[in-house]
Amino acid sequence: xxxxxxxxxxxxxxxxxxxxxxxxxxxxxxxxxxxxxxxxxxxxxxxxxxxxxxxxxxxxxxxxxxxxxxxxxxxxxxxxxxxxxxxxxxxxxxxxxxxxxxxxxxxxxxxxxxxxxxxxxxxxxxxxxxxxxxxxxxxxxxxxxxxxxxxxxxxxxxxxxxxxxxxxxxxxxxxxxxxxxxxxxxxxxxxxxxxxxxxxxxxxxxxxxxxxxxxxxxxxxxxxxxxxxxxxxxxxxxxxxxxxxxxxxxxxxxxxxxxxxxxxxxxxxxxxxxxxxxxxxxxxxxxxxxxxxxxxxxxxxxxxxxxxxxxxxxxxxxxxxxxxxxxxxxxxxxxxxxxxxxxxxx
Ligand code: LMR
Numbered sequence: 001x002x003x004x005x006x007x008x009x010x011x012x013x014x015x016x017x018x019x020x021x022x023x024x025x026x027x028x029x030x031x032x033x034x035x036x037x038x039x040x041x042x043x044x045x046x047x048x049x050x051x052x053x054x055x056x057x058x059x060x061x062x063x064x065x066x067x068x069x070x071x072x073x074x075x076x077x078x079x080x081x082x083x084x085x086x087x088x089x090x091x092x093x094x095x096x097x098x099x100x101x102x103x104x105x106x107x108x109x110x111x112x113x114x115x116x117x118x119x120x121x122x123x124x125x126x127x128x129x130x131x132x133x134x135x136x137x138x139x140x141x142x143x144x145x146x147x148x149x150x151x152x153x154x155x156x157x158x159x160x161x162x163x164x165x166x167x168x169x170x171x172x173x174x175x176x177x178x179x180x181x182x183x184x185x186x187x188x189x190x191x192x193x194x195x196x197x198x199x200x201x202x203x204x205x206x207x208x209x210x211x212x213x214x215x216x217x218x219x220x221x222x223x224x225x226x227x228x229x230x231x232x233x234x235x236x237x238x239x240x241x242x243x244x245x246x247x248x249x250x251x252x253x254x255x256x257x258x259x260x261x262x263x264x265x266x267x268x269x270x271x272x273x274x275x276x277x278x279x280x281x282x283x284x285x286x287x288x289x290x291x292x293x294x295x296x297x298x299x300x301x302x303x304x305x306x307x308x309x310x311x312x313x314x315x316x317x318x319x320x321x322x323x324x325x326x327x328x329x330x331x332x333x334x335x336x337x338x339x340x341x342x343x344x345x346x
Contacts, residue, residue, distance in 0.1 A: 030099030032056030034247035042255035048262035055088035102244035109142040148329030163298035167276030171253035209308035264293035284322035
């Protein structure tokens with residue numbers, strides 16, 4: 001527990017000013033969308049990236065032309081359509097997947113599986129052929145099901161490494177830092193807090209008892225903040241009134257997470273991020289928790305932090321939900337593979 005606290009407090013701030021020994025190719029799938037576009041702009045400023053491949057069904061050639069006028073050394077190229085997907089991700093060190101539909105008001109993230117599950121599976125198949133050693137980070141919702149589905153596809157292809165597959169849950173940490181800082185009237189930069197579980201409603205569990213600096217507030221403040229963090233995605237969906245979900249904050253969070261992956265690939269030590277990954281920390285096969293990053297992806301799973309009584313209770317309630325989400329994701333992938341094989345044999 002103490003070690004986890006120490007490392008969390010040592011996380012460097014998100015800044016693009018650092019030295020790199022190596023540079024990398026990063027591919028963004030879904031680069032033309034509301035998250036993909038700002039994500040590409042943030043990532044091209046990273047000293048760790050010299051090649052940025054933008055893939056989407058259409059529009060990325062124009063985005064690449066637009067990018068090409070920016071005076072940083074990163075080379076950006078655009079790839080369009082399913083036919084160019086493998087070329088886009090080929091030889092990537094990191095692939096970030098933001099492709100898919102956003103939520104509309106009244107929808108839960110789970111409702112997106114029918115639309116986004118197949119997208120994630122196509123992308124995972126392409127990754128498994130064209131860059132099987134890449135670190136793969138999903139933004140596409142529902143994260144709680146998409147990551148188990150992707151794992152299933154990679155397992156069937158013989159290219160699954162648990163330490164290289166991530167669901168990005170950084171936005172839950174970013175929101176926790178922001179809302180807690182507002183409450184405590186301090187700078188969000190100074191707040192560190194682990195967020196565990198998953199990335200939907202009550203499966204998002206911010207461990208306010210472990211907040212640094214120590215949280216100042218009563219039980220009712222904790223309950224209100226926890227609820228706001230859990231419903232923050234829906235807050236944006238409602239505010240956008242039918243025009244999608246969080247894009248800018250998600251791009252910021254995605255860029256922060258990819259920055260940590262790249263720093264770790266470059267040999268920087270002690271980088272800890274919370275992410276939704278294959279895990280045996282709890283009874284759920286996929287679980288978001290703090291992991292230390294290294295040159296191969298996950299270097300070490302940190303132990304679960306100490307939990308307050310109410311956090312223990314919330315964890316007990318969310319685990320069956322995550323177990324069920326994982327089963328649904330895995331079944332979706334198996335059915336989709338069976339259908340693909342049937343089509344090929346007809
Ligand atoms: C978020 O947390 O903002 C995203 O997962 C998008 C959504 O549907 O809420």
